[in-house]
Amino acid sequence: MFSLTPEQTLWLVIAIAVIAILLLGFVLRKNASASLKQYQIRRAVKRLGPKVHQGLMVPDGLDGVVAADFVVLTHKGVLLVVVNWFDGNIFGGKDTDQWTQVLRGASNRFTNPLHEIHLLTATVKSLVPNIPVSGIVLFAGDCTFPKDKPEGACLLSDLPKQRRKQVVPPSYEMTWELLLTKAKMLSFH
Template structure:
């Protein structure tokens, strides 16, 4: 700032008749104009106001520059031409940009390859989220199957058993007792698990739950049944034969003669509504939603109150020991 003021003072002193004449030299006017431009964004400063006042008063008709060259090393060389528009201090001068700046200011031409890369990047980001979720589900299934033995079929079976539990709790009349996931010993010394058991004055109902989806093909006496879901097809054991072992285990626990009490322990197969029979459906194969109506069709009493108390006591004991017997049941598969 001191150098700037000293230079301006020198120019003013070098101008002929600087204080005697009302006009400054062209060089002095140029410096005043540059100072005005420099502080134009701060018009409240005294430097700006003083420079503008001097320019208005003494640069309307500037005197010609001196014949000798005046070299000012601290002033950047910048050609400025005084015109009528430039003399109007309210109009801002037009800045002249270097060639590199002009080239950089030109709008860039869009590259089709860049646009394609942006589209591909956005697509990858959109696909990354569902792919990550799918991968997490697959890993979770693998971990559950390896560490805990939980598979898709076991999960579906548990959902169907839960549905049946709700139906029984809602529709069973008073005096009926319901047991779930009983593990009972058999006559051969091993153990078997019963999905659901209903104890009533009109009989004992041993219920096996199946949650197959698709068309079911199978007869009452066929050892293997088939389920077909679109092009997928596989066979499974006749659930009536599978449940026969369960009914025999119940008779063994309750000390019921297998032949004499044939009409007192009933085998029932409960299918979810996802299954559709393409062959004749056995009479004791029922959809889960209809299981309540099916059980209430039996109206002939076959057990006394004392027998029902004894049966309930043994079944309650088996339910209390379910965890212990369940471990024994799992160990026979590992052996």
Template sequence: MALNASIAVIVGGFLDIAALKLLYPMAKGQVGEWRVRSAISGLGEAQLHDIILPDDRGLTQIDHLVLTPTGIFVLETKNYTGKIYTYGRRKDWVQYIGRRKNAMHNPQDQNYRHRKAVEHLAPGVPVQDWVLMIGDAQFPNGKPDGVLTLRELKQALRRLDAGDVSPQIMQAWRALKTASKTDMVTRKAHLWSLPGGQFGMIRSLMGKVMLFIGTALLVAGFAG
């Protein structure tokens, strides 16, 4: 392999590794949402996935909504590892991965906002929020109420999926479908409004550009 080709391979490999590190958090979250969507397919009367709804603070993104005869369920997916300590809905979760300690926004508090957005669009309809844990995280001080594993979620939805959906609940579901947005303009507006959202967008763009350039250099290097 010529010197220039070797340099292209080295630089391309470095860029690809750096790009994957930048894109990993986003990819991990998307894989988690896909796993939940696949696992609950066919459960409930209808489902909506990865939608954005308006609320009193602007826009909020919801991973999954499930329609059942007993009401509407709001699901937030988290793909976490390590040991997690919880101290109530309004307190941050504390995650330990080895000796590394991370304070994380409590997903139950996050999903509470989602539930309120749904309740506003579906007045008088029972709405419940659950947090789905699909990683191998452990809760040494006990898993909080409302935090479910994927198996527990499927069991709960099967129990609740009995009978017919009332006209009131169906009307509320139609209102949610009408209000929900999935277009890129709305997604960018939502991300831009989040704390750190601008950095996240830049990080994602940088990762994609670096991955494209790195892969192109690898191909050129090996071809040379």
């Protein structure tokens, strides 16, 4: 067996403590970064309209559900926001079935998220036909669209930096409440 001198023991304890602190800092930094991004998203979405509801799930009519991360009441109607977390370069078109993410030299294909937002928009529109319904796919990760960014896809930097004063028609307010009530009722079935 070997034994350590008191001085060596002290240095070993210090080395272990430094490693533990560095590991903890790394883990906390990743968590803090994700939490900060979530906060930035919520703040940016809240600037889109006077009323925001987080999380909306409605049946798609085919034994499934479609979900929006945020639903916003605006002066133009209901805006559905689906958040996608992608890093790297994103390539895709409005009508293509598959999009591509290029990250660190690797290509990953994924289903066109605009198809999902169109299905979600149509589903919500069927629940509240008396109000315009639109949707966007918010790419919240550290990504860019090196070529054209399709309409309906946006980055966090594309959202307004300040809340604009909006006057929402009273009929939209009533329809908003109806939508939230219907969505809540449908989610229990």
